[in-house]
Amino acid sequence: MSLAKSLKFKFMKDYGAPALLTFQNFKKRKPRPIPEAFGPPLKANQRLKEILTRHYFLSRYVPGVKKVAWVTSGAPVELLRAFDFYTIYPENHSALVGAKKQGADYCGIAESDGFSQDLCSYARIDLGHMLSGKTPAGKLPKPDLLFCSNNICQTVLYWYKAIAHELDIPLIHFDAPFVTTQQTEADVRYMAQQLQDMIPVLERISGKIFYLDDLEVILKRSMESSQTWGTILKEMQAKPAPMTIFDAFGHLAPIVSLRGLPVAEDYYHILLEEVQDRVARGIGAITEERYRLIWDNIAIWYKVRYLATFFAERKMNFVSATYTNAWAETTGYLDVKDPWNSMAKTYGQIILNNNLKHRLDLMKSMINDYGVHGMVMHSTRSCKPYSVGQFDLRKALNTELDLPAVILDADIADERVWSEQQIQTRLEAFCETLEDQVSAT
Amino acid sequence: MMNIPNRKEYLQQQSQSGQQIMGVLPALYPREMLWAFDILPAEIWDPPGDILHANAHLQATICPVVKRSLEFILKEPDIINAGYLFPHTCDSLQNLATQVKDLIGVPVPVYSFYNPKGEFNRTTRQYYTDILGDFQTILEQQHGSLDRKKLSTACKLGHKIDSRRLELQNARMTDRLPLSNSEYFQLIRAGEYLQPEDYLKLLDAISIPDEPIPNDKARIMVSGILPPHPDMLEYFDDLHLSLVADDLLAGSRRIPRIKLDPPQDPMEYLTERFFLLPPCSTKAGSLDERFRYLNKRIGNSQAQGVLFNIVKFCEPELFDHHLMVKALKDTGIPVLSMDTELQGGLSGQDKTRIEALGELLRDRMVS
Ligand code: SF4
Ligand code: SF4
Numbered sequence: 001m002s003l004a005k006s007l008k009f010k011f012m013k014d015y016g017a018p019a020l021l022t023f024q025n026f027k028k029r030k031p032r033p034i035p036e037a038f039g040p041p042l043k044a045n046q047r048l049k050e051i052l053t054r055h056y057f058l059s060r061y062v063p064g065v066k067k068v069a070w071v072t073s074g075a076p077v078e079l080l081r082a083f084d085f086y087t088i089y090p091e092n093h094s095a096l097v098g099a100k101k102q103g104a105d106y107c108g109i110a111e112s113d114g115f116s117q118d119l120c121s122y123a124r125i126d127l128g129h130m131l132s133g134k135t136p137a138g139k140l141p142k143p144d145l146l147f148c149s150n151n152i153c154q155t156v157l158y159w160y161k162a163i164a165h166e167l168d169i170p171l172i173h174f175d176a177p178f179v180t181t182q183q184t185e186a187d188v189r190y191m192a193q194q195l196q197d198m199i200p201v202l203e204r205i206s207g208k209i210f211y212l213d214d215l216e217v218i219l220k221r222s223m224e225s226s227q228t229w230g231t232i233l234k235e236m237q238a239k240p241a242p243m244t245i246f247d248a249f250g251h252l253a254p255i256v257s258l259r260g261l262p263v264a265e266d267y268y269h270i271l272l273e274e275v276q277d278r279v280a281r282g283i284g285a286i287t288e289e290r291y292r293l294i295w296d297n298i299a300i301w302y303k304v305r306y307l308a309t310f311f312a313e314r315k316m317n318f319v320s321a322t323y324t325n326a327w328a329e330t331t332g333y334l335d336v337k338d339p340w341n342s343m344a345k346t347y348g349q350i351i352l353n354n355n356l357k358h359r360l361d362l363m364k365s366m367i368n369d370y371g372v373h374g375m376v377m378h379s380t381r382s383c384k385p386y387s388v389g390q391f392d393l394r395k396a397l398n399t400e401l402d403l404p405a406v407i408l409d410a411d412i413a414d415e416r417v418w419s420e421q422q423i424q425t426r427l428e429a430f431c432e433t434l435e436d437q438v439s440a441t
Numbered sequence: 442m443m444n445i446p447n448r449k450e451y452l453q454q455q456s457q458s459g460q461q462i463m464g465v466l467p468a469l470y471p472r473e474m475l476w477a478f479d480i481l482p483a484e485i486w487d488p489p490g491d492i493l494h495a496n497a498h499l500q501a502t503i504c505p506v507v508k509r510s511l512e513f514i515l516k517e518p519d520i521i522n523a524g525y526l527f528p529h530t531c532d533s534l535q536n537l538a539t540q541v542k543d544l545i546g547v548p549v550p551v552y553s554f555y556n557p558k559g560e561f562n563r564t565t566r567q568y569y570t571d572i573l574g575d576f577q578t579i580l581e582q583q584h585g586s587l588d589r590k591k592l593s594t595a596c597k598l599g600h601k602i603d604s605r606r607l608e609l610q611n612a613r614m615t616d617r618l619p620l621s622n623s624e625y626f627q628l629i630r631a632g633e634y635l636q637p638e639d640y641l642k643l644l645d646a647i648s649i650p651d652e653p654i655p656n657d658k659a660r661i662m663v664s665g666i667l668p669p670h671p672d673m674l675e676y677f678d679d680l681h682l683s684l685v686a687d688d689l690l691a692g693s694r695r696i697p698r699i700k701l702d703p704p705q706d707p708m709e710y711l712t713e714r715f716f717l718l719p720p721c722s723t724k725a726g727s728l729d730e731r732f733r734y735l736n737k738r739i740g741n742s743q744a745q746g747v748l749f750n751i752v753k754f755c756e757p758e759l760f761d762h763h764l765m766v767k768a769l770k771d772t773g774i775p776v777l778s779m780d781t782e783l784q785g786g787l788s789g790q791d792k793t794r795i796e797a798l799g800e801l802l803r804d805r806m807v808s
Contacts, residue, residue, distance in 0.1 A: 113763075161727075184575055190568035355543055356539040384533045
């Protein structure tokens with residue numbers, strides 16, 4: 001670790017980042033007018049923006065000060081935190097590119113290099129970034145380590161292998177057996193052992209010694225943040241719901257990418273307080289909430305605003321989503337007294353690594369708990385583990401709960417897959433059915 | 442001339458004679474364990490016929506192996522009486538397993554078998570042994586206690602089949618196998634549904650001459666999930682192009698790289714066997730190891746070019762494919778990549794591309 005780099009990093013942390021944020025606030029353009037259909041925006045939005053800007057800004061000064069790890073969203077990052085890695089989440093970065101409607105551009109770079117257009121667009125965007133160095137975040141540090149788990153998909157393993165190969169850096173993979181009926185003892189033992197096997201490798205790469213006490217503190221923080229996030233989501237059971245799921249897609253970022261750090265823990269307390277205040281004062285995310293919806297699958301990042309407005313204008317609010325719930329669902333298994341087994345249980349049973357009966361049951365309880373009238377399923381071309389089975393899930397929910405549902409064929413971040421006319425027609429038909437059904441009851 | 446029983450007729454006969462048959466999806470599973478329970482695994486990779494009903498359950502961007510398998514399952518074929526087994530191969534098959542079991546529902550049991558992913562070590566080996574034990578327990582719930590002697594016999598039979606397959610494979614690479622492209626892959630694929638004893642007889646009936654048979658054909662290695670469609674194989678034969686080696690999931694990737702010692706302890710043997718299988722995209726191991734392996738096979742078979750037969754929308758193959766093609770091109774080996782939907786004839790464009798590869802390889806032979 002170079003002293004000069006450390007001093008620079010510290011300076012940027014203490015003075016550079018605050019100065020940047022002050023400058024950004026100062027030069028802030030006039031905010032876009034908020035359509036009438038929406039309630040007042042969350043104040044926490046500003047804090048969220050600051051946290052993320054700071055994280056990406058400081059990442060430029062981190063090489064030579066801390067080791068950098070690129071991590072998948074479902075990987076047990078707590079272990080890396082015990083070695084003080086600075087973590088970057090390529091999936092978040094790809095979502096950011098998608099939200100800026102630049103996905104097709106980045107995907108195109110990977111495709112020109114020979115990667116197939118049929119691959120997940122998060123992967124193609126990231127490979128496009130790796131091949132070109134382009135990023136809307138200014139500059140991303142090169143990783144010293146790649147850390148992935150196939151508990152969200154096998155795709156991430158191929159994607160990270162490709163990066164490891166290209167950049168010639170180590171890859172640690174956490175193999176999470178899919179839960180076909182229930183997690184077995186062998187599964188838990190296997191995952192727990194893998195985590196412990198990682199310690200000497202992480203010690204070598206980071207140059208730091210592992211202390212179990214550190215991990216326990218981090219796990220506690222992680223648990224706390226996830227639980228607070230879960231409580232925030234539960235607040236959306238209130239009528240009217242204090243935020244929309246489109247807000248939650250954004251506020252998810254710290255729990256995904258800063259999990260285990262004090263900044264995430266603090267942030268969710270701020271958000272919770274605001275959300276609870278809104279509930280107490282009856283402030284809704286949309287001005288008139290007549291219909292309540294659930295979203296299935298990852299967001300369509302380049303159309304979040306379009307979809308939010310489309311539904312809000314029809315007095316429809318998304319109050320729940322299987323996606324946002326994923327970072328709160330299994331935290332209950334975490335146990336600081338039994339870190340290895342409990343991490344195996346927590347990370348091995350997340351929604352995408354669990355069977356479709358589990359997903360169906362979860363959806364049913366969410367629909368019930370959140371007073372949901374209808375469902376929008378995003379069938380995304382990119383993501384097989386989230387999308388294969390959706391047709392039958394819809395059928396089951398329709399049969400068992402008489403729940404109207406629509407499936408949108410689109411993609412998470414590659415805007416070329418979007419067909420506005422077709423989607424608009426489908427959505428309008430869905431809204432009509434929903435309105436008729438609700439008014440008939 | 443080989444006498445390979447027709448898949449459908451053979452399985453029907455087996456079923457009529459009271460045989461328990463389990464439909465097995467791609468690709469890696471402990472077949473010896475099923476044999477020991479007197480279950481005949483009938484593998485389902487690319488059943489023929491139109492896809493009519495599966496489209497109501499799966500998106501358009503799902504690979505045809507998954508779609509065709511589901512189409513087959515939806516027909517509820519009588520011959521499958523012992524259930525379905527879904528080995529964990531890729532994200533799509535993983536979800537299909539639970540979709541069939543938990544949402545669609547079938548009148549027979551649905552099993553799954555996890556294949557570890559990534560680079561392997563002692564922890565992985567221990568886990569694999571554990572899940573073999575778990576799999577045994579699950580099968581015992583339906584089929585009664587496992588007879589250890591039967592498992593031992595099954596492993597010995599499996600060992601003989603593997604050894605013979607390895608010999609035939611090596612013979613093919615060194616021009617000592619008098620079989621056309623079509624015949625060779627028909628022979629390989631017969632192992633997907635024949636009783637092990639019948640399959641071994643078939644393999645043993647092929648004689649391997651000591652000396653190479655003169656071969657002036659251009660030499661190609663084929664890589665991917667499945668061998669090319671029979672029409673394409675015939676076309677390769679017509680053009681005097683010989684598929685001398687394969688790196689196929691339905692082919693050599695399911696036979697241990699080296700001849701194992703005859704089995705002593707069955708569970709140890711099955712574990713050892715899994716870890717000696719060649720690198721495969723679906724196991725997601727090291728890319729360098731996979732590339733080294735491909736290169737070695739190219740060297741051993743003196744293949745002049747590589748055909749990548751890519752199943753449309755197959756993520757595991759598509760990721761590796763790009764990097765393999767790049768590396769092969771860097772070493773000057775011509776590569777042809779073709780997308781396959783599994784069924785449907787050979788298009789004019791396909792023919793032109795194969796011809797072009799053939800010409801290129803022949804030109805190189807001349808120069
Ligand atoms: S979108 Fe799906 S396939 Fe892509 S990285 Fe995320 S979980 Fe994996
Ligand atoms: S062809 Fe590829 S995507 Fe399809 S089932 Fe096989 S491994 Fe999976």
